[in-house]
Amino acid sequence: xxxxxxxxxxxxxxxxxxxxxxxxxxxxxxxxxxxxxxxxxxxxxxxxxxxxxxxxxxxxxxxxxxxxxxxxxxxxxxxxxxxxxxxxxxxxxxxxxxxxxxxxxxxxxxxxxxxxxxxxxxxxxxxxxxxxxxxxxxxxxxxxxxxxxxxxxxxxxxxxxxxxxxxxxxxxxxxxxxxxxxxxxxxxxxxxxxxxxxxxxxxxxxxxxxxxxxxxxxxxxxxxxxxxxxxxxxxxxxxxxxxxxxxxxxxxxxxxxxxxxxxxxxxxxxxxxxxxxxxxxxxxxxxxxxxxxxxxxxxxxxxxxxxxxxxxxxxxxxxxxxxxxxxxxxxxxxxxxxxxxxxxxxxxxxxxxxxxxxxxxxxxxxxxxxxxxxxxx
Amino acid sequence: xxxxxxxxxxxxxxxxxxxxxxxxxxxxxxxxxxxxxxxxxxxxxxxxxxxxxxxxxxxxxxxxxxxxxxxxxxxxxxxxxxxxxxxxxxxxxxxxxxxxxxxxxxxxxxxxxxxxxxxxxxxxxxxxxxxxxxxxxxxxxxxxxxxxxxxxxxxxxxxxxxxxxxxxxxxxxxxxxxxxxxxxxxxxxxxxxxxxxxxxxxxxxxxxxxxxxxxxxxxxxxxxxxxxxxxxxxxxxxxxxxxxxxxxxxxxxxxxxxxxxxxxxxxxxxxxxxxxxxxxxxxxxxxxxxxxxxxxxxxxxxxxx
Amino acid sequence: xxxxxxxxxxxxxxxxxxxxxxxxxxxxxxxxxxxxxxxxxxxxxxxxxxxxxxxxxxxxxxxxxxxxxxxxxxxxxxxxxxxxxxxxxxxxxxxxxxxxxxxxxxxxxxxxxxxxxxxxxxxxxxxxxxxxxxxxxxxxxxxxxxxxxxxxxxxxxxxxxxxxxxxxxxxxxxxxxxxxxxxxxxxxxxxxxxxxxxxxxxxxxxxxxxxxxxxxxxxxxxxxxxxxxxxxxxxx
Numbered sequence: 001x002x003x004x005x006x007x008x009x010x011x012x013x014x015x016x017x018x019x020x021x022x023x024x025x026x027x028x029x030x031x032x033x034x035x036x037x038x039x040x041x042x043x044x045x046x047x048x049x050x051x052x053x054x055x056x057x058x059x060x061x062x063x064x065x066x067x068x069x070x071x072x073x074x075x076x077x078x079x080x081x082x083x084x085x086x087x088x089x090x091x092x093x094x095x096x097x098x099x100x101x102x103x104x105x106x107x108x109x110x111x112x113x114x115x116x117x118x119x120x121x122x123x124x125x126x127x128x129x130x131x132x133x134x135x136x137x138x139x140x141x142x143x144x145x146x147x148x149x150x151x152x153x154x155x156x157x158x159x160x161x162x163x164x165x166x167x168x169x170x171x172x173x174x175x176x177x178x179x180x181x182x183x184x185x186x187x188x189x190x191x192x193x194x195x196x197x198x199x200x201x202x203x204x205x206x207x208x209x210x211x212x213x214x215x216x217x218x219x220x221x222x223x224x225x226x227x228x229x230x231x232x233x234x235x236x237x238x239x240x241x242x243x244x245x246x247x248x249x250x251x252x253x254x255x256x257x258x259x260x261x262x263x264x265x266x267x268x269x270x271x272x273x274x275x276x277x278x279x280x281x282x283x284x285x286x287x288x289x290x291x292x293x294x295x296x297x298x299x300x301x302x303x304x305x306x307x308x309x310x311x312x313x314x315x316x317x318x319x320x321x322x323x324x325x326x327x328x329x330x331x332x333x334x335x336x337x338x339x340x341x342x343x344x345x346x347x348x349x350x351x352x353x354x355x356x357x358x359x360x361x362x363x364x365x366x367x368x369x370x371x372x373x374x375x376x377x
Numbered sequence: 378x379x380x381x382x383x384x385x386x387x388x389x390x391x392x393x394x395x396x397x398x399x400x401x402x403x404x405x406x407x408x409x410x411x412x413x414x415x416x417x418x419x420x421x422x423x424x425x426x427x428x429x430x431x432x433x434x435x436x437x438x439x440x441x442x443x444x445x446x447x448x449x450x451x452x453x454x455x456x457x458x459x460x461x462x463x464x465x466x467x468x469x470x471x472x473x474x475x476x477x478x479x480x481x482x483x484x485x486x487x488x489x490x491x492x493x494x495x496x497x498x499x500x501x502x503x504x505x506x507x508x509x510x511x512x513x514x515x516x517x518x519x520x521x522x523x524x525x526x527x528x529x530x531x532x533x534x535x536x537x538x539x540x541x542x543x544x545x546x547x548x549x550x551x552x553x554x555x556x557x558x559x560x561x562x563x564x565x566x567x568x569x570x571x572x573x574x575x576x577x578x579x580x581x582x583x584x585x586x587x588x589x590x591x592x593x594x595x596x597x598x599x600x601x602x603x604x605x606x607x608x609x610x611x612x613x614x615x616x617x618x619x620x621x622x623x624x625x626x627x628x629x630x631x632x633x634x635x636x637x638x639x640x641x642x643x644x645x646x647x648x649x650x651x652x653x654x655x656x657x658x659x660x661x662x663x664x665x666x667x668x669x670x671x672x673x674x675x676x677x678x679x680x681x682x
Numbered sequence: 683x684x685x686x687x688x689x690x691x692x693x694x695x696x697x698x699x700x701x702x703x704x705x706x707x708x709x710x711x712x713x714x715x716x717x718x719x720x721x722x723x724x725x726x727x728x729x730x731x732x733x734x735x736x737x738x739x740x741x742x743x744x745x746x747x748x749x750x751x752x753x754x755x756x757x758x759x760x761x762x763x764x765x766x767x768x769x770x771x772x773x774x775x776x777x778x779x780x781x782x783x784x785x786x787x788x789x790x791x792x793x794x795x796x797x798x799x800x801x802x803x804x805x806x807x808x809x810x811x812x813x814x815x816x817x818x819x820x821x822x823x824x825x826x827x828x829x830x831x832x833x834x835x836x837x838x839x840x841x842x843x844x845x846x847x848x849x850x851x852x853x854x855x856x857x858x859x860x861x862x863x864x865x866x867x868x869x870x871x872x873x874x875x876x877x878x879x880x881x882x883x884x885x886x887x888x889x890x891x892x893x894x895x896x897x898x899x900x901x902x903x904x905x906x907x908x909x910x911x912x913x914x915x916x917x918x
Contacts, residue, residue, distance in 0.1 A: 007757050100784070111761070114768070118760045211899035213859040215876050216892025223707070223885040278462025280427060281535075282475050282525070283451030296466050315773025322866065323880060332779045336866055341783040348776040359771035 009055040009064075012112045016052040016071075019104030020045050024078060027086050028095045031151065031340050037099055038086065044078045048105065055112055061120045068113035075105045076141060083149035097151040097342055124368055131360055138353075151342040152349065155331075159346075162330075167350065169245065169326035173317040174354075176249050178309050181256030186302075188257075189264025190290065199265065206258040214316050217254065218323050221247030248325030252316055256309040263305030267298025300370055307362035314355040318347070378403045379424065379533065379565065384433035386419050394420050395589035396433070401582070403532075406559060406566040408580030410573055410612065415586040421535055421569045425454045437533060452476050455534035455564070459541040461522030463510040469495075469521050470506040476529040494524040497558060516547040523555065527564070534559075536568045540575065552578055573612050577601070577621050585609050598625055619680035623648035631679065632669025637662035642671070652676050683904055690897045694722040697890075704886035714886045716875045725894060727789075728871040731864070732857045735793055739800030740850055746801075747808035748834065766806045774799050774860040782867050792864030792871070799860065800853035807849030811842025844914040851906030858899050862891070 023037025051071045083096040147153050192199045226242025228235050279289045321329020331347030379401045386394040394416040401407040409417040422428040426447040435442045463472050470491045477487045492502040498520040540548045559566050570576050576583045577597045584594045593605035601622050604610040628651050629644040641664040651671045662672040693700050697715045705714040749755040750762045781791035823837045865873030872891045879887025
């Protein structure tokens with residue numbers, strides 16, 4: 001029987017096989033110098049090759065999902081195992097960093113996994129469970145200590161406290177600026193919905209704010225808050241300062257205003273005129289119309305704004321590291337300065353992880369909400 | 378009873394509704410007819426103050442509506458519009474319960490009222506109470522829209538082209554149901570339509586609006602027999618007048634002694650239906666359910682002005 | 683808009699004549715205008731970097747979007763959609779930082795990061811433009827006997843053009859802003875001015891770097907919007 005081959009599967013196999021040829025890890029004398037490539041143990045490589053080639057067949061989606069998970073597990077296990085073996089008799093300063101082979105294999109199996117999940121079209125509650133399961137799995141793998149000899153984890157071990165501190169700071173920046181943007185942006189959106197003549201000016205100001213490069217906006221905040229702290233009575237006591245977290249928080253907040261305000265406006269404007277007319281005609285007060293009708297109907301669009309802002313802010317908060325605002329960006333820029341790529345990874349990987357989880361979770365939330373209150377097309 | 382006196386609405390100094398006075402008796406249906414831009418919808422919307430009059434007043438049972446806070450006034454007046462305006466995020470039951478909730482009825486009273494209205498509109502409460510509006514057909518949505526307007530037992534119901542979005546078959550049924558329910562509840566009803574046939578079918582009196590002015594306010598038969606202006610005549614459609622006249626009278630009213638062959642027509646069928654049946658089945662006379670016959674000759678006589 | 687453009691040209695041609703504008707923001711007699719590298723040369727290399735990245739990502743994204751909407755590439759469509767939505771959550775700064783281990787310092791990693799990050803908006807918009815076409819237009823084109831290739835070139839792509847231009851606009855504006863961060867990995871961009879300002883606490887530098895990028899961003903934004911309007915007007 002000549003079953004036709006699965007084309008996406010072929011693509012993943014190609015990426016994965018290139019990954020198998022390239023070195024899995026770099027073995028470096030210390031954290032700064034370049035190192036030598038080390039390949040994977042042959043039996044593991046053979047297993048991965050089998051999974052990759054099998055993925056080219058017309059497997060059922062469930063089998064494909066299992067294969068992708070097995071592949072991911074094997075790649076991670078190989079990384080940890082190789083690092084352990086190399087470090088067992090290597091010098092204490094030596095580092096084992098994931099190399100091109102690892103990243104390509106990770107990409108190949110992550111794509112395979114994504115493809116399988118996409119084709120399975122799981123029900124909403126299954127997708128929630130999958131997200132929770134993925135987070136739990138990552139936490140479990142990290143807590144077993146199997147990866148402890150990998151360079152990124154060595155960097156982590158060296159600054160466990162700082163990592164925790166910067167993680168909290170990063171979340172504080174991302175969620176704090178979102179909270180501020182909602183507090184100011186929602187009323188502003190409602191206001192310009194009620195007063196159409198103010199829409200143009202407000203939106204153009206917010207649009208211009210958005211075009212200022214993030215780096216410059218962060219930079220401009222420093223002297224502004226320095227000046228406020230020095231000249232406004234009570235400001236310094238309230239924790240306002242030109243350095244630290246405050247300028248970064250406000251810069252992120254300013255970036256968040258446009259999505260919140262414009263989506264609030266879009267959501268409110270999307271409520272059908274007949275519905276609004278009926279609400280007035282039935283005798284709802286202005287406040288009741290807002291809370292009973294307009295806001296519930298605009299909620300999916302508002303949540304979409306929250307998704308945009310949260311994902312954007314988790315990413316942009318990295319820049320705070322450059323102006324002393326804290327967050328994972330601290331590690332990224334320290335690492336770039338010291339040309340210590342493992343340290344860059346220590347900052348970049350959790351940032352990507354946070355952004356991914358936030359993006360997927362809010363997508364699911366929007367879908368869950370649309371599911372309970374579907375609208376006519 | 379609604380008394381509208383010298384009601385005027387100016388937009389940019391131009392009158393959209395120009396010094397209109399009319400009275401609708403309790404339990405009657407007044408149909409406001411006119412072309413688009415005639416001011417009929419503005420007139421309707423001034424009754425529940427969705428539009429604030431420039432001058433003149435509206436009295437409901439002798440009380441000046443200007444003296445009541447608009448949102449409180451509206452809770453006393455039912456309001457149903459074209460495209461129904463149901464809240465898409467609330468169930469059928471919650472939609473109907475909107476005004477009773479605003480008026481703080483007890484939960485038991487609200488539930489009982491919702492079921493009562495659904496039954497009145499021939500929708501099984503258990504099957505429809507918890508559905509979402511988008512799960513209903515156009516005709517069902519329209520009925521829920523009217524049920525919602527009637528929920529708090531208003532003495533007055535305003536309707537703006539309530540059947541405009543329905544196809545002809547469903548519309549005829551909806552019109553008949555509305556007529557029956559209105560008679561049953563004794564609600565005063567003011568209805569805006571651009572369709573003269575609908576106005577003739579439903580209205581106890583018809584108010585014809587032309588460029589903001591009330592040009593004629595009279596019972597349908599008078600409007601058909603003596604149109605006040607060429608505009609009213611054009612709105613009736615001169616070649617349609619015989620048919621409109623026939624549609625005013627139910628068949629049993631002109632039934633005479635006699636005998637006719639074939640299937641009988643219902644008592645409440647209009648003479649217009651009887652004429653159509655005569656022509657279609659090629660008969661000179663039709664039996665009427667419950668006795669009597671309607672002859673083609675009698676129909677022809679009735680259709681003459 | 684024209685005024686902003688003229689101001690920008692004048693400023694870049696002779697930054698020193700505008701020193702009075704920035705000197706109030708300096709302290710302790712620090713220079714008001716960045717002179718380490720001429721501003722015009724930084725602007726040009728910044729623009730060149732962005733132009734290269736946007737051109738490359740537009741070309742690649744267009745080809746990919748066309749491929750996955752052909753019958754032979756349909757299998758990839760659901761995957762492509764998922765990758766686009768997941769890919770967009772990747773922070774640009776993280777992409778930039780991750781490109782460094784592979785590419786080393788300099789313009790290389792910046793170009794790669796801008797290219798990768800720029801793929802997504804163009805791809806997503808082209809996909810939307812090609813798949814959201816009214817069914818009757820598709821039917822009409824088939825009914826008139828156009829071959830699939832003719833349909834693509836004569837109907838689908840011209841109709842999708844405004845949406846594609848919107849994607850390019852997003853890509854260009856994001857790249858312009860992200861390009862400034864390229865200076866942290868030693869690419870020659872206007873970010874150099876801003877970072878110099880941050881390191882020496884010289885607000886004048888931060889402001890002039892931000893201002894030049896901001897004005898260019900607004901002009902690119904407006905320019906693409908005008909193009910999209912033009913394209914939309916042609917198709918009615």
